Amino acid sequence: MSANTDPDAAIWIRRHAPQWRTLAAESAAASRRSRATVDEALHTLSAYRALSRHLASAREILPGSVLATTLAQTSAALHAAVNRSPRLTRARWIGLVRDDIPAAAASVRALALWIAVLLVASACAGWWLINTYPELVSLIASPAMIDGVEHGHLWTYQVLNLAPPALLSARIFSNNVVVTLGAFCFGILFGLGAFYMIAINGLMLGGLLAFTHQHGLGLGLLKFTLAHGPVELSVMCLAAAAGTALGDAVIRPGEGGRAESLRRRAAELGPLLVACALLLLGSGLIEGFISPHPGISIPVRLAVGLSYWTLMMLWLSGRLIPRARPRGESQCADPSGATL
């Protein structure tokens, strides 16, 4: 123990130790850097290769030694610094909006339709429930809401007009985002979380429509929701469909196992959540600025609602921003020069 008994190891250490200061400095610099020039990147890669060589040699000459462990730790730190995703460039943003989001939406299209059916069915059940047992409205509405409707006032206009439209939009947006993200995240519970959130929201929607209809305010509520409702409800269905797809990945994992299946599905569906958040931002603005405005007529609201919904559908189906054809794809040249 008192001295290095292996002369080969001592020679190897004397030869390579002077480089470790440079390699360690390069490792630290690479971890700190947020962007690198080509020269810097090449320099870092060269350091990575050198460290790997030293690590492999140390494991061979001094297996299980402290030196081998320290070299492995330094290599691991540099490995993380070298292996990182590229920055979010303009091209990546375009790719996300034009390709990734429509692809993610297409992968949950059938599920989204089923979720929409569930929402409608729950809404019908809510309507029937409150129509048959009006006293049950206290389960889905606050006493202030019930009192207001019974006196002929919709809570939407009473409460919302107290706050400035911008603040109202922000509040509505944040609330909707939480509900939407919740529908996605709770889908991990074998899809039951998403199912529950859609069923409850549908039940409340139908119940409130029935309750307001009973007091002659059904049209007023419909008028209020006409401009923002279509996109808001569609986004909720999309998020719940994505959540159900996550649950499906857990239930039927395939070859890679549950964790791998969940990770892959979540990565595929992530872009859809970005779309949901952006759509809800627009929806929140409409709900804050247009929906509570009593002067805006039903046809205008309908036009706004339908236009926004159509825009959403075009985007999610990939028709809004068509993919640019790579050069030479449309014209397949043959040796004779003829275009096929």
Added chain:
Amino acid sequence: MAEEELNVRGLTGVDLTLRIAGPGTRSYAFLIDWQIRLLGALAWLLVALLLRRLPPLSRAPIAHDVMLAGWILALLTYFLYHPVIEVAMRGRTPGKIKAGARIVTLEGATPGVGALLMRNLFRLIDCLPLLYLVGLASCMVTARRVRLGDLAAGTLLVIDESAAGESLVRLGEQMQHTGLSAEALQLIHDLLDRWELLAGAQRIRLARELLAKLDPQAGAGRAGPDGTALRERLEALLVRQHRS
């Protein structure tokens, strides 16, 4: 059975090993981050309160807006702390740095923005029903000690080895000039690093045994009541060997 290490294949084909951080490290990091974001949020409210009480503002119509802005900034600080800081610091937060941990992907790489946002999104479930019980339970039952957010994002928390470079330089310099083996050097460093944590009798015994083997001609000598003399001799041994 919990795994202690994550083995990944390096770009050059050499295997690398990362030590997985356990629930203790996670909780420690989270507590520090929680204090920072809470203090940050309270700081915004305090600033808004003080601004509102300033004579020019106290009677102005925007006094209410100042307080509202304070609340909004406080909520944003509290709720967006983790996603924003983790993205900005590429998988680290002040709490994680203090706890000596960082987030990596299953390939040992620095996670991208999408993965970091995804793992933060699932805090909605991990924080349930209170005090991150779901996340903590998940850390305790999963092999790689990950919470649900990490499972979905394909990330995990590992011990941050970025300080290993300094150890490498120190070890390299000493090994280059000393007659001591790497193991002997490491034993001295380990003992000196843990000196304050060890009980008095225990560190004296270890130091004596080490000195008797490394420097038999000098002998163990007097230890003193807290072993300070032995510690100084171990430090001198490193320096002497280094100079020689």
